[in-house]
Amino acid sequence: MVARVVPVAPFDLVVFGATGDLARRKLLPALYHRLHDGQMPIEARVIGAARAQMDAEGFRRLAAEALDEFVAPADLDPDSRRRFLATLDYVPLDVTKDDDWQALADTLGAPDPERPRAFYLSVAPRFFGVIAERIAAAGLAGAHGRIVVEKPFGHDLPSARALNQSLARHFDEGRIYRIDHYLGKETVQNLMALRFANALFEPLWNAHHVDHVQITVAETVGVGGRGPYYDGVGAMRDMVQNHLLQLLCLTAMEPPARLRPDDVRDEKLKVLRALAPVDAARDVVRGQYGAGPGVASYADDVGDADTRTESFVALRAHVENWRWSGVPFYLRTGKRLRARMSEIAVAFKDPPHSIFAGAGGRAGANVLAIRLQPDEGITLSMTVKDPGPGGMRLTPAELDMTFAEQLGGGGLRMPDAYERLVMDVIRGDQTLFMRGDEVEAAWRWVDPIIAAWEERGERPALYDPGSSGPEDALMLMHRDGRRWREISA
Template sequence: MTGNPANLLTIFGATGDLAQRMLLPSLYGLQRDGLLPKDLRILGTARSELDAQGFRDSVAATIEQRVAAGESDEASIRDLLERLDYCAAAVDDEASMNALADAIAKARNGDVVYHLSTAPRFYAPICEALGQRGLGGAGTRVLLEKPIGHDLASSIAINDGVTRVFDEDRVFRVDHYLGKEGVQNLISLRFGNALFEPLWNARHIEQVQITVAETVGVEGRGGYYDSSGAMRDMLQNHLLQLLCLTAMEPPAHFDPSAVRNEKLKVLRSLRLIGRNEVGSESVAGQYTAGAVDGVAVPGYLSDLGHASHTETFVALRAHIDNWRWSGVPFYLRTGKRMPRRCTEIYLQFRAVPHSIFATSGVRVEPNAMVILLQPEERIQLTLMHKTPGLDRNGLRLAQVALDLDVDEQFAAHRRRLSYERLYLDAIEGNGTLFVRRDETEAAWQWVDAIFDGWKASGSTPKPYPAGTWGPSSAVAMIERHGHSWRE
């Protein structure tokens, strides 16, 4: 825990896309359920020239548009709007930043959380401006959105700029996947059940697949995405965080330092995929015209409007060189314009050491566990089971699934947006679900080696039709090792 519960949340970029889609609806959800501190004030700031009432009107319209009709409550909307204020500011405009500083000082009556929902290039300048005005000392903390930089060097520069004003334990780096219920349930599944943890190692697990697939294209974010690509946008943060939670050792306690120390050990155990390995251990792709859900969609270059070698798909074969996971391949895959939207972790267990059914022609398939995180949350465990019948022609087995539908099991509980939990933790100073600086930089170091390998080999993304599971070379990469993607 860092400091006391905050009584002021200041959102930079309060009129931007992330605020409209996630931040404001999340604050509304917390308000409606009575979870926001009674005296919390929310100060929005952006370049947009609005007054306080104009911002409140905009927030009301956003909630009406983004919140389901059955969850909309007029009294809760009114109570949220009463917490809001607004001050237009730009970090390169001295007068407006002075006005913002005055507004913060006036509203502050305790700890302050600054949420920088802006482009990462503004993080250090904003923090510097806050520090110059005496607004970055004890009792303040700052939330940073991913990606933290474009590579290791830029990540270090941003982190250096931020930590000149905010001590590391007051810097909360957001990966919104860590706020998802299913991602946190992964920790509960592993470390809260004696059944699974003894099997969670190379002795019993054959392979692990982590897939984050999107059906959408760049959706009007072409400028940002083309400078980022699938590797920086998704794999460097989301997939590697899922990898860490899947592979980490049990932390001594469920607290920020213990959890993040174990994640860091995983990142530092990842075998580098460098110039000699990228050809066999990585595949980059870029979608072309095709069809998703029966609807024709254009290719990436048409969406973008110009030539580009940016990857919209990445598949990797990773290895964690430690005692628990030695020899187990971790296949990571993410892409746009995939056949279905899903985030899932698939663990295939090793085959039984000896099949007593082999002489009768019965094939025994390996057990597997599938942890689905979105669009629905469920856990499936596939087992071999006798097919009902008299077996006059011999015993028959079939794979069956033990299926826990989390949404059905906990139907009485509302599914929360990830930022609801992240905001509460930041307001209370709990950093467990946020990413530490050394994690971010270790992830960049690993990813940079892959980029260096691609550049050295002159490789460019392989085309794949929209609505498919990526280039054929991604299939070849995994099948060379006797495995197949789960589709």
């Protein structure tokens, strides 16, 4: 199968924080792949901006090293590498210095309404407002310039509102792109295609047929070098408020009238507003990984023996509308777990009557599993007859569509999420980006949970590294007569 590539117009992209980890690991390799595949034109300009004192040639050397490290050797074509590096430029920039901004303005030139221009803020959130103000004051964006911001989108509802207001003073909402890389994953987009481009599942996608939904984002790594940052955030703010709630929204939302950015985001917002408040003591479990053989505890990783920050969260949520009334959504995320896995699993109800009461073997529930990582794909668990002449014996089986196998024959590479998202910014397509009111609605639901934790002052339950999380998380499901799906690679 050959992927269809739709080229974009020549553009200017300014990457603030261009010497940082995100730019090296994700943004520069993503742009290289888009040029290599013929989507990014060689007339495009990618201008790095950071405090590091270097010239354009020095930035190209840094970018070359990033490509060598983070692009698979089979995908690193010498001619494409050379052409990509030729699109790069660099301006040393301290956001507080007027002369540095003038140098950036001189490099960019006047905005061209026919040439998309975007500003990617790969910097700490405290700089978002001042950079947006400086871009506007210097006239760099013009009437059509776009600004891209990475999470975290605030620390709570008041800070999210303040951030939105700060950006809105200089950019219309239609030009603000809040990026959540989970929404750029092929499987997440295929969730919408699966539901709305096929007649098979949507009639069953409701409380009459769905027993429950599980959303899991599991990591094997600890906090690592992010310890000081992470200890002030925790799993609820770092993962649940954005990634997991966005996956819940895409799973639970109503069909939009059209595949237009605001139509999709309107439906996601309705889901967030329909989330019932949760009892933090009954419906939520917090965990923190302890020490194991050759593995430091979370407290050791962050250097605080008394830390009360969670590295694991499991919770039960309900969407209070007609489609999902009574259907629990179980969300789970954590570090130092058994395997790296991200998955949405829709578990359907058992048949209303079984004619196989005397049959041997065992029947399994029908589960549609949408796997985001490590191997993107979709599986559907079915019950079938066990082959052979031994009578009617039932056995579970899976219909498997692993994208790398089904769609990747002939050497098709599955694009990284950032490749799609950056190109969507250039095209002006906000479908896969969070709107300001979405961000605030998510914080409005999450904040009372965090406030209840802080009021109780309890430490998170310890769990062993390499496990599935604390025992209390298992009990959260067991009380409902259900079980978590196994965390497996």
